[in-house]
Each structure stands twice: as structure tokens, then as C-alpha cells.
Amino acid sequence: MTIQDFITTTLNLKQDQIQNIHLIKSHNSLEIHITLVNKSYTCPRCGGKCKNKGFNNHPRHYQTLPFAGMSSTIVWHRRRFVCSDCGHSFSEENPFGPENFHQTYSLLNQLLIDLRRPENTYLSIARKYNLSVSTVQLYSDSFIHVPRLTLPENLGIDELSSRMSKYGGSYLCIFVDNDNRLLTEILPNRSKHSLSRYLEAIPLAERKHVRFVTIDMWEPYRDVSLKYFPNCIVAVDPFHVVKNLCQCFNRLRIDLMNQAVYDSPAYYLLKQWHKLLDSDYNLDNEPKYNSFFRRKLNYRDLYNMLLALHPDLRLAYHLKEMYRDFNRNATEDDCEERFQHIYEAFCESNLYCYTDFIGLLEHWKPEILNSFKRPYENRKLSNALAENTNMRLRSLMTVSNGYSNFERFRARALFCLNNHVYYSLTSRLTTLKRQGKKRGSYNKQSYLLSDDPNNSIDTITDHFIEE
Ligand SMILES: [Zn+2]
Secondary structure, three states: OOHHHHHHHHOOOOHHHEEEEEEEEEOOEEEEEEEEOOOOOEOOOOOOEEEEEEEOOOOEEEEEEEEOOEEEEEEEOOEEEEEOOOOOEEEOOOOOOOOOOOEOHHHHHHHHHHHOOOOOOHHHHHHHOOOOHHHHHHHHHHHOOOOOOOOOOEEEEEEEEOOOOOOOOOEEEEEEEOOOOEEEEEEOOOOHHHHHHHHHOOOHHHHOOOOEEEEOOOHHHHHHHHHHOOOOEEEEOHHHHHHHHHHHHHHHHHHHHHHOOOOOHHHHHHHHOOHHHHOOOOOOOOOEEEOOOOEEEOHHHHHHHHHOOOHHHHHHHHHHHHHHHHHHHOOOOOHHHHHHHHHHHHHHHOOHHHHHHHHHHHHOHHHHHHOOOOOEOOEOOOOHHHHHHHHHHHHHHHHOOOOOOHHHHHHHHHHHHOOOOOOOOOOOOOOOOOOOOOOOOOOHHHHHHOOOOOOOHHHHHHHHHHO
16 A cells, blocks of 8 residues: 555545645645546536636645644645536535535544543643644534433432532532443532422433432432432442441541550551451451561451450441441342341440431431342442442543533533444534633723722723723
8 A cells, every 4th residue: 555545545535536646744744735536517506517617726725634743734726617507616526624624524533533532631632633722622512412311221320529510519410321331411510409400301201211210328319319200219329328337437446546545556556457447358368577566467466456445346347347248248138127137236336426327227228228129130229330430520520630611521521421422523613612701891091090099990991981
């Protein structure tokens, strides 16, 4: 394949369409001069015969994909035709790019493929193709248009902390299709009011399709789910319950630590080795020398020492582990019985650190039990996917140096995290850029006059304008 063949294939041209092609390399850019084969055209207005009027005075420039690291431009010597019957004049058909654009289809396509990856920022894409950031944003806004997507059958609702949230909240609300692992919607606020307004607008028939909703423990999610999805089962995400439980346990651990004498064995153990109580470790590891106790210890020694520190800590730990075991191993059939047993154990323990957690168990009992239902692929109902999506969204926000434009973020995020969202190359450009404040009337002299602090700039400016 010659280099010319290579170029023509990337431009979607056939060899027999090209009359002449030659490359000019200058400093760090490549110009590809192209003339297409002279076709006979019929007049687009009257269908009459046309004759060639020669080339346009100015060749058409199209920026195309960088070639070998050089910015490449197509210089197209475009023919002009005139109708012999009606005199209508028109240009040769354009295979390179949209009219009125300065980029080829192949560049625009590649640009959108790059936009699909969350790790690419507008700036990195702009640099890659020698465009400005605002051009990349303009194309992104114009070609990626994301309407409301259909509600999934197994819906996960979650939130994302962001300063883009609107109406006084500090969280965005995220809808995820738990089955197909896709992001389906981002709302600018997670309040009951905004959720209701959004869901009200969706036809009932569609809402009836939603069978399962997994949520974290945010009250409005349950309220709106039960109200607007008449056929749904609401399950609370088990991960959030356990997280809450661990926080309660940690509170006790930290309280005990703060009461211990600084640098005492109790303080040392609670400060340095609490991870042994947080999650599952292989405790029977090879003993290592411990410089605090001046002897060889393995994890099990430390673990036993920790639990021996205080009866409350021991009890709290066992309760926590009991719940974690329940969470992992209970089934749809025995979960209710086991739940009741655990609930009573928590109540009897009388530990102050679990007061809130007992309240949580009472308040969310049906939803916790629902999470043991396994309607899909033997997986428990959970928000795990929503959490994963959440993480990817956060990375999208991080690489983009913190988005501030919600509409643009929504479109980009859905485009990145839902492969059912497509793009279309249109020649109509639209922008999601927000309207800034209008620039005020500015009069240099007014500032010079405003030495007197009582004489505000505003009044002086007004005065000048009136004159
Ligand atoms: Zn004509």
C-alpha cells in the first residue's frame, strides 16, 4: 500500500475517485492536495446538463487526522459547475466533511470515539487534534444528544456529591440499570421534590415495568419508589448497612482509645491494629517481631489482646461479626428469622454505640429483608453496580478538573457510561454553554472620579451614561 492509498482509505475515498494527490510537508504540518475526478453532474435545481466552470478560486481546507504526529490538512481543489439551462451554479459533491466545518468526517468520528473514554479531558482531545477546547465542547454538545432513557427493570438509585447539584442540594442523583450495568440518568438534585417531578412526567405504563429498586438509606428514595413504581420491591443496599454498622463499631473503638493512656498497650493496639477487627484477615500468619511488645507476635495474638481489652469492645465486635455473617450467608427463606434473632441480640447488648443502628434495623427492616431476594443470576439485590458507576463518574469529574456545567456533564457521562447512547454528526451546531452575565457598561473615567468613597461607582457610571 502506498502512502497515498493509506490516506485515501482513511478518508473513505476510493482510488478511482481521485484524479491527483500530492503531499507537501512543511515544518511540522502536512498538506494533502487533492483533486477529484471530474464527474458529470446534472443540475440539482432543474435536472439539466451542466458544464465545468473550472476550480473555485480558493481551495477548501479540511483539518484531518494527524499523520505521523504532524497536523494534517486536506487542501481540496474543488470544481464548480454551472447549469446550461437555468444558469444555476454549484460546487462539486463533498466527500470530506460537513459543509461549513473545518474538520473532516474521519477527524470528527475519532474525536467522538475519544470523548467516549472518561479519562480523556476536553483539553487532551483538543491538543491531540489541534483544536481549541471550546470547539471540542461545541462538537461534543452538538453531536451527543441524550434524551431521557427508558427506565430499567432493575433500577439502582444512588447519589454523587458534586457542586453541580442544583436547587440548594449538594448531591446529584444517579439512576443505574443494575442488570445491564449502564448509567441511565443523572438528575441535578436528590430531593423528594425533584425526584417526584422527574418521575411524574414518565408515563405510568413505563413506570410499571420497574420491578426492583435498590437504594442506599436515603428516605426520599424509598418514598418516591413506592409511590411511582407500583410494581416494585425496594431493597436497601446491604453494603450501606454494613458500612453504617462498621462506623458505629468504630465510634466505640475510638472512644475507648481516647480514654486509654497515651502510649499504653491498649492505646497502641486500638490505634495501630484495629484493622484486625474491621475485616477478615488470615490471623495465623508467621509471627513477626513487634517492637512495642518486644517479642514475636502474629495477628492472632494481637487480635486476642485487642478483644481482651474491654468487655464492651468484645461484645460489640461479636455483634458486628454476627450481622456480617447474616448479611453474607442468610437466604431468602431464613433471613427473617435470623434478622429477628440479631435484632434482639443488639437490643439486649445495651451498647450505646449501637443505638442508631438498632433504629436503622427497625426503620429499614422490610428493605433489608428484600435485599436477600435473588431475582437475577443468583446475585443479591445490591447497589454494587451503582457504586461502581459512581466511582467512574467521580474519575470523570476528577480528570476534567471538576465540571461545573451540569447539562454538559450529564451528556458526557451518559455517553461514556452507557454504550447505548450514540452520537450523530450533524451540521447544526448547538451549545450547552451557559449564558454568562452580560458585560456591564464600562466607563474608564468613572473610576478616576471615584476617589471619594461615599460617591459610589454606580451612581457616577449612571451619570455618565445619561449624559
Ligand atoms: Zn438547472
